[in-house]
Amino acid sequence: MYIAVSQSSRFESIWQLISVSIIFLIVLGLSYFTTKWISKIQKKQSFNKNIEVIETFKITTNKYIQIIRTGEKYLVIAIAKDNISMLTELTEQQLNLTMDEEVSKETFGEILNRMKDLKHKK
Structure with missing residues (x-):
């Protein structure tokens, strides 16, 4: 009798974990798509050229x-x-509409390799 109770309890726990996980994924998906939908609406409203x-x-x-x-x-x-x-x-x-700083077009890998070379030269 004790074994049957613990197995059904284990089954209920697993089922509860699966159902909570599914509900969490549904809520996560809904929040993601709601955020995307709201951002599209705001983007349309803020696209003003004046x-x-x-x-x-x-x-x-x-x-x-x-x-x-x-x-x-x-x-x-x-x-x-x-x-x-x-x-x-x-x-x-x-107005001074020019940018003061130019953005580097180097990739992260190029910068990392340059820093490694500087370290090895020391």
């Missing part, structure tokens, strides 16, 4: 200065916790 944030500078934890492009105008705005103020309007000639 308004663009060019640059953001953080002053304090909740105060920023931003340069934004609205149509053909460039505006400098101050963003605080409860308000947004326009500071000035800029022309395109007043």
Whole structure:
């Protein structure tokens, strides 16, 4: 009698583990596809060619200065916790739109090999 109870208990435990695993995978799949669906909706809404944030500078934890492009105008705005103020309007000639740093096109393997060579030369 004891053996039969322990085998049925073992079977119930295995069945419970399998069912919880299946439910977990279903919830995980639903959350993945829901996230993809929401990102597509937000991407369509944010694909706007008339308004663009060019640059953001953080002053304090909740105060920023931003340069934004609205149509053909460039505006400098101050963003605080409860308000947004326009500071000035800029022309395109007043902006420095070039990147200060160039991104390296080396692969990780090339950088790693270069570092190994430097280590062996020492």
